[in-house]
Amino acid sequence: MKRTFLALGSTVVFSTLTVGCGPEPIPPHTTFLIGATATANEPAVDMHDDNLKVVRDAVGRGTADVLGFVGSATDQPVVRKDVSVYYDESTKELETDQGRLDTGYQDHMAPVREKMAASASTQSQLDLLALLGDMAHTTGPATMLVYSSGLQTTGLLDLRGWGSDLNVDATVEGLPQNKLPDLTGKHVIFIGLGQVAGPQQQLPPEMYSAVQDLWIKVCRKAHGDCEPLVQRSSGGPPLSKVQVPVIPVPSHPTVTVFGDPAAGQTVRILLPNGVFFHKESADFLPGADQALRSMTQYFRSDATTVARSATAVGHTAKSGPHDGAIDLSKKRACRVVDALAAEGVDRSLFKVDGVGFDRPLSPDLDSAGHLIPEAAEKNRTVEVLVTRIRSNR
Structure with missing residues (x-):
């Protein structure tokens, strides 16, 4: 059976060639x-x-x-x-x-x-x-x-x-x-x-x-x-050669050690909010506990040094209400310390603070008052500093 359109004036009718059958609806x-x-x-x-x-x-x-x-x-x-x-x-x-x-x-x-x-x-x-x-x-x-x-x-x-x-x-x-x-x-x-x-x-x-x-x-x-x-693309690499700005994204935790290991040292750990926390929340994302577990080594004694003190400070980018940024940053810093303590780190080592966007790690506003994307992403973090001193052993 074949289908065809029959034009009647300005109306298009969808019909069939089968004798005895009435006209079918116009196909969509x-x-x-x-x-x-x-x-x-x-x-x-x-x-x-x-x-x-x-x-x-x-x-x-x-x-x-x-x-x-x-x-x-x-x-x-x-x-x-x-x-x-x-x-x-x-x-x-x-x-x-x-x-x-x-x-x-x-x-x-x-x-x-x-x-x-x-x-x-x-x-x-x-x-x-x-x-x-x-x-x-x-x-x-x-x-x-x-x-x-x-x-x-x-x-x-x-x-x-x-x-x-x-x-x-x-x-x-x-x-x-x-x-x-x-x-x-x-x-x-x-x-x-x-x-x-x-x-x-x-x-x-x-x-x-x-x-x-x-x-x-x-x-x-x-x-x-x-x-x-929701389907992963297999289209291959980009074809455009025109440069387009990138969207800054949080990186994995970074650890910096400075000082003289023989005389003592400071360990700086940056824990990006976008990797560790749900948005607008101090609740951990999946995998955050495991990542923090690998950080506990910096709070334990080794052959030459022991941890003497530590601070955990929450930071945000300069956006949103000031008081809300302070509150959220402190809750996130506290959440990090709680998780480390649950893994056996001595809680008494810590001082905890949340400074919101009052003490940026990197200036994140330009001269016109606009947010600098890369700097803003760096400031969305919990900064942990561990001071280690030489062991007497």
């Missing part, structure tokens, strides 16, 4: 908008079948067209393709044979895949918010497949200053509605949120989840029907 038509930020900090666009299943399903049900966008420098698509599979192009009969349908779909999608897989941004910022706006206003109801890490570096959602302190709900609440794209009637599927490449450091788990949560909530505030496709 779906418009797909495929966009990619495609910066030098992201994997190449990975257009494999798993994340294109919605396109394949739509072609199997009716007709579909695809528009592809790269970056946000222009709202003009870089590719435009009708990917419907017809038995007869002249009469617009839709193919029903599964084998020919599959072959036709793959043939029609090949130039789309090729163009998008080779996409490389020419912009010096990652601006996912602008890309969403460029895509959305080109058509009415549509399905949007958006390939992006989500690590915005400009505009309303510049994530560089927030780093591991990103408060998703407060950030979304503070976004002016009239500055968001109108995603009404759009089904938005985000692919690759939080996935990075090139010079951008990998995000720790808490930050990775926060970036996904952020864009789903931004999308919904913009009246979109939104979902993330």
Whole structure:
């Protein structure tokens, strides 16, 4: 049985060639908008079948067209393709044979895949918010497949200053509605949120989840029907050669030893908040206890020195309320000392303090009063200093 469109005046009727059957409903038509930020900090666009299943399903049900966008420098698509599979192009009969349908779909999608897989941004910022706006206003109801890490570096959602302190709900609440794209009637599927490449450091788990949560909530505030496709990219290294700012992320704990080991020494341990603590909390992230367990060696006697005293001081970047920063930083310092004491470290060695952003380890405001992202991330830490003196043994 073959299906065909019959034009009656300005109305298109979907019919069959089987005698005695009434007209069938008009098959659905779906418009797909495929966009990619495609910066030098992201994997190449990975257009494999798993994340294109919605396109394949739509072609199997009716007709579909695809528009592809790269970056946000222009709202003009870089590719435009009708990917419907017809038995007869002249009469617009839709193919029903599964084998020919599959072959036709793959043939029609090949130039789309090729163009998008080779996409490389020419912009010096990652601006996912602008890309969403460029895509959305080109058509009415549509399905949007958006390939992006989500690590915005400009505009309303510049994530560089927030780093591991990103408060998703407060950030979304503070976004002016009239500055968001109108995603009404759009089904938005985000692919690759939080996935990075090139010079951008990998995000720790808490930050990775926060970036996904952020864009789903931004999308919904913009009246979109939104979902993330949680799937690791295998698209390969970035194709763009245009440098884009990186988002500072917390590193692993660092240990510095200085002084004369024979006469005594000081051990400085920096425990990044974004690696050890849940956001806005003194609760440990998974694995924090194990990491601290490896630090207990610096509080025990060895052949030449013993621990005499220690301090644990919590720090934050210069953002948010002052009193809240003081309180949170002290709670985190106390949590570190509690965990070390649970591993057998003498609690009486410690003095504990929380200074918020009053005593930055690195100045994190520039001359204009703007947060310096890299310095801000260094200041999000609990600093532990252990003073060791020569043993009398």
